[in-house]
Amino acid sequence: DTAVSQTPKYLVTQMGNDKxxxxxxxxxxxxxxxxxxxxxxxxxxxxxxxxxELIINETVPNRFSPKSPDKAHLNLHINSxxxxxSAVYFCASARAGGNTEAFFGQGTRxxxx
Amino acid sequence: xxxxxxxxxxxxxxxxxxxxxxxxxxxxxxxxxQWYRQDPGRGPVFLLLIRENxxxxxxxxxxxxxDTTLKQSLFHITASQPxxxxxxxxxxxxxxxxxxxxxxxxxxxxxxxx
Numbered sequence: 001d002t003a004v005s006q007t008p009k010y011l012v013t014q015m016g017n018d019k020x021x022x023x024x025x026x027x028x029x030x031x032x033x034x035x036x037x038x039x040x041x042x043x044x045x046x047x048x049x050x051x052x053e054l055i056i057n058e059t060v061p062n063r064f065s066p067k068s069p070d071k072a073h074l075n076l077h078i079n080s081x082x083x084x085x086s087a088v089y090f091c092a093s094a095r096a097g098g099n100t101e102a103f104f105g106q107g108t109r110x111x112x113x
Numbered sequence: 114x115x116x117x118x119x120x121x122x123x124x125x126x127x128x129x130x131x132x133x134x135x136x137x138x139x140x141x142x143x144x145x146x147q148w149y150r151q152d153p154g155r156g157p158v159f160l161l162l163i164r165e166n167x168x169x170x171x172x173x174x175x176x177x178x179x180d181t182t183l184k185q186s187l188f189h190i191t192a193s194q195p196x197x198x199x200x201x202x203x204x205x206x207x208x209x210x211x212x213x214x215x216x217x218x219x220x221x222x223x224x225x226x227x
Binding site: 004031033035041042043044045048055056090092094096097099100101102103104105106107 | 144145147154155156157158159162164200202204206213214215216217219220
């Protein structure tokens with residue numbers, strides 16, 4: 001009964017390809033996020049959605065396009081992959097309104113070769 | 114821009130001792146602060162949340178303090194065990210208000226030796 005699940009767990013792809021990572025939460029939360037964790041383990045926020053609406057876009061290149069078909073899903077599509085996109089991407093969810101813990105998925109390790 | 118720094122990249126202590134991790138932030142003063150644990154190959158897991166009007170919060174062997182004057186939070190693990198070895202992250206909620214924007218610190222890798 002995974003609360004926040006991401007697929008795939010591992011993704012190896014060539015430069016220039018387009019790929020998607022999917023995320024689903026069954027916690028009934030309104031807010032979902034994408035985070036990027038680089039090789040130095042720094043966890044950086046990329047996007048936040050609240051009830052399917054984009055709230056936060058942290059100056060991420062427009063090759064990254066999040067899509068939220070409903071409030072339980074937040075997918076991340078990446079166009080024209082670059083070597084520097086290699087990282088672990090985490091999806092998370094939380095109740096709306098702040099002052100609340102975030103629940104993270106297990107991460108997707110993306111390797112661009 | 115907001116900077117969140119955790120005292121050291123790594124901290125080694127002996128089993129049974131108290132581990133103390135530091136989180137310092139600049140500029141914006143958050144309404145609350147959170148601590149998470151991350152194990153290798155896993156996502157962060159929530160541990161504790163402390164509000165700006167709370168000086169201290171406890172949960173079993175964990176204790177968190179929040180000093181808004183010093184812009185600092187301390188995270189203590191008492192009677193530490195090898196199973197406590199992990200990376201610990203502090204996180205602040207930044208504007209826009211009403212929507213949680215959790216920004217994480219650099220993390221401290223704790224190693225508890227038997």
